[in-house]
Amino acid sequence: MKSQKVKTHSFFYCLFFICIGFFHSAQASQNNSSSEIFGNVSESVFVPDVSKEIFHLLKNRPELTIDHLSDKGFELYGPKGTIAFLRNNKINFNQVDSISNQLAATYPSPEEIEMELRSLTTKYSNISRLFSIGSSVKKRPLWVIKISKDVAVDDDRPEFKFIANMHGDEIVGRELMVRLIKDLLNQYGKDPQITNLIDRVQIYIMPSMNPDGAALKSRGNANSVDLNRNFPDFSTNDNKDITTGREPETQAVMIWETKRRFKLSANFHGGAEVVNYPWDTIGTDFPKKDLVKELSLEYASLAPYINSSTTFENGITNGFDWYEVNGGMQDWSIYYKKDLQLTVELSNQKWPDYSRIDYFYQQNKEALLQFMERAL
Ligand SMILES: [Zn+2]
Numbered sequence: 001m002k003s004q005k006v007k008t009h010s011f012f013y014c015l016f017f018i019c020i021g022f023f024h025s026a027q028a029s030q031n032n033s034s035s036e037i038f039g040n041v042s043e044s045v046f047v048p049d050v051s052k053e054i055f056h057l058l059k060n061r062p063e064l065t066i067d068h069l070s071d072k073g074f075e076l077y078g079p080k081g082t083i084a085f086l087r088n089n090k091i092n093f094n095q096v097d098s099i100s101n102q103l104a105a106t107y108p109s110p111e112e113i114e115m116e117l118r119s120l121t122t123k124y125s126n127i128s129r130l131f132s133i134g135s136s137v138k139k140r141p142l143w144v145i146k147i148s149k150d151v152a153v154d155d156d157r158p159e160f161k162f163i164a165n166m167h168g169d170e171i172v173g174r175e176l177m178v179r180l181i182k183d184l185l186n187q188y189g190k191d192p193q194i195t196n197l198i199d200r201v202q203i204y205i206m207p208s209m210n211p212d213g214a215a216l217k218s219r220g221n222a223n224s225v226d227l228n229r230n231f232p233d234f235s236t237n238d239n240k241d242i243t244t245g246r247e248p249e250t251q252a253v254m255i256w257e258t259k260r261r262f263k264l265s266a267n268f269h270g271g272a273e274v275v276n277y278p279w280d281t282i283g284t285d286f287p288k289k290d291l292v293k294e295l296s297l298e299y300a301s302l303a304p305y306i307n308s309s310t311t312f313e314n315g316i317t318n319g320f321d322w323y324e325v326n327g328g329m330q331d332w333s334i335y336y337k338k339d340l341q342l343t344v345e346l347s348n349q350k351w352p353d354y355s356r357i358d359y360f361y362q363q364n365k366e367a368l369l370q371f372m373e374r375a376l
Contacts, residue, residue, distance in 0.1 A: 038062055039229035039327065041077035041220040045086065045093035049073040054091055059324065065226050067219075068271040068345075069323040070311065075271065077219060077226065099169065099217045099351045106354040107171060110140055110211035116178060117143055117207070124185040127151055127198055133206075134252025137222035140211040142252050147184050147203040154202075159260055160375035161204040161339075162368075163253070164268040166227045166329065168213015168220065172347045172360055173268025177207035179361045180368055193369055201375045204260075209249055217351075221247055228269075228325070231332035235281045238327065241336045253329070262339040264375045266299075267329055272345035274312045275299045280319030280343075281331045288340070295374060296342060302367035319343065342371075 040063070049055050055074055058064055065077040075096060076082070086093050108116070121130040129151045132141035148157070162180075164173030184203070187194040197203065208214055212222035220226050230250040232241045243251040277292040286292055293316065300307045300315035309315040319325060333339040347360055 039065065039220075039226045040079040040224055041065055041218075041226045042080045042224040043082040044075065044077045044096045044219065045083060046096050047073045047076050047086075047091065047093045055323075065229055066323055070272070074323070079224075103351055103353065104217055107175070107351070110208060110215050113174065113178060113207060113211075114141070114143060117145055117181070120181060120185055121145060124188070127188055128181075128185055133256040134248060136210070136212045136249055137247070138212045138215075140215075142206070142209065142211070142249060144204055144206045144256070145181055147181070147198060147205070148201065149199045157200055157202050158264075158375040159202045159204065159262045160372055161206070161260075161262050161265040162268070163206045163209050163265065163329070165208040165214055166210050166249075166267060167269060168210040168216060168218050170219075170268075170270035170346075170350050171214060172270045172350070172352065172357065173344075174207045174214065175357045176268065176346065176361050176364055176368070177205050179357075180365070181205055181207070183365070193373070197369065197372055201372060203372060204262075206253075209253060221249055223247060228329055229327040231327050231329050232336065233281055233327045233331070234335045236326055241332075254332075257333060257337050257339065262333070262337065264371075265333065265339055265341045266371060267341060267343055269343060269345045270347045270350040272311075273306050273309055273315070273348055274322075274345045275306065275316045276319045276322065276330075276343040276345065277316065278319060278334055278341070279331055280325035280328045283320045286318075286334075292340065292342065295340075295371070298374075299342065299344065299367045299371055302370055303364050305363050306367075 047054055050071065050073070055066065055069060058076065059066055063078055064082065067075040067077065076093070078085075083093070117130050121128045127147055127149060129146045131144055131146070133144055134142045136142060162177060164177045165171060184194055184198060188198050189195055210221050210227055213220060216222065218224070225247050227247060227249050230247050231254070232239055243254050246254070275296040277296045278286045296316040297314060303315070306315035319330065325331075328343075330341045330343045333341045346364065352360070
């Protein structure tokens with residue numbers, strides 16, 4: 001079904017690019033179900049494309065995922081056969097910068113993150129609770145920490161959430177979340193802003209939605225599926241808010257969100273430095289455009305390196321204006337769950353030298369706290 005997740009205008013493109021249509025049909029014939037194609041990110045490249053010609057050529061192909069469009073080009077992900085398809089069509093590409101194993105080895109493993117979260121929630125059990133909302137493909141628990149005064153009580157105070165690392169190879173968000181959790185817990189009763197937040201908001205933080213991808217240093221989960229293209233999308237024919245056929249990580253977040261009443265949230269990525277506001281999936285104005293722009297500007301203005309972007313004015317962008325995303329978590333959570341969500345791209349480098357993580361945290365700390373306060 002999901003390969004039909006195509007808008008009407010993409011049919012128009014298909015007519016134009018019928019010469020390259022063989023790729024889609026060749027792929028479909030290799031799969032029993034076409035749903036295996038959509039969001040599959042087995043192969044990845046960087047396509048240099050200053051004129052954006054290739055971008056316009058490929059952007060509506062449902063089996064391909066475009067990410068981090070810039071004036072230099074874009075990242076392109078797709079199923080096995082994508083690279084052969086590019087070669088056959090004489091489209092130039094480079095290998096995506098591979099993450100050096102040496103550098104990656106300096107980052108904690110998903111299991112070390114789990115141990116850290118366990119130890120923190122044991123130490124601060126009066127204001128924190130660790131629980132899993134499901135399991136990844138490789139059966140890793142999907143950990144969420146709740147931080148709040150009277151943490152065991154589920155009451156009427158506003159609910160807020162952060163989710164990071166849904167793309168496994170975008171690791172900075174996970175590290176920032178662990179640092180934020182530590183600060184929240186050990187500054188409670190000391191720092192007035194943090195104390196006020198924990199007293200008045202029920203804070204939920206999921207440092208890693210894709211621990212398998214983090215372990216594999218891959219964008220997709222262990223099934224090579226892009227979780228940020230795996231949610232229901234109100235603008236396509238995959239628009240039923242049902243979990244059937246989706247990845248376990250996506251299902252876990254969907255079910256969890258259905259049980260809660262989040263009003264504000266953010267999800268964190270890497271590969272660019274910008275605050276992205278809805279919609280991602282359609283070009284018409286978001287009903288609360290002024291509010292989401294204001295929230296984005298506020299975040300960016302408190303994160304100096306994002307605000308001083310030379311690529312994005314004031315460090316913010318409308319999602320669709322940047323590039324269209326179908327099946328993303330941001331638009332799903334707003335459209336189906338009335339949970340207002342921004343997407344924050346934290347770092348141009350997906351795995352910066354680990355020693356730079358503290359710099360990124362310090363640059364984002366005020367913005368993170370202020371954004372949480374907006375839940376009030
Ligand atoms: Zn991402």
